Amino acid sequence: MIFVMEPPAQYNFPYKGPVIEHVLPLKDARAMCRKYGAFAHACSWTKDGKCYIVLPVGGPVKQLAPYRRHEMAHCNGWPASHPQF
């Protein structure tokens, strides 16, 4: 079963600033994330109070919402090591 890890409740809410989303074919999403040092299908970073999110189309998980929640949680401060608390 392939799934996107759900963030813990304290990080699982909409980002309070602007969110810039890049929705890209899986290959391009991975390439863009690699540029930012993330070896993953999806990634995110914050800059100047904006949350930047890269989401993959055509990957193992078809829905964008789970990726969006996960990456937005990182913008909200969820550490990359994915603590569940």
Ligand SMILES: [Zn+2]
């Ligand atoms: Zn993550």
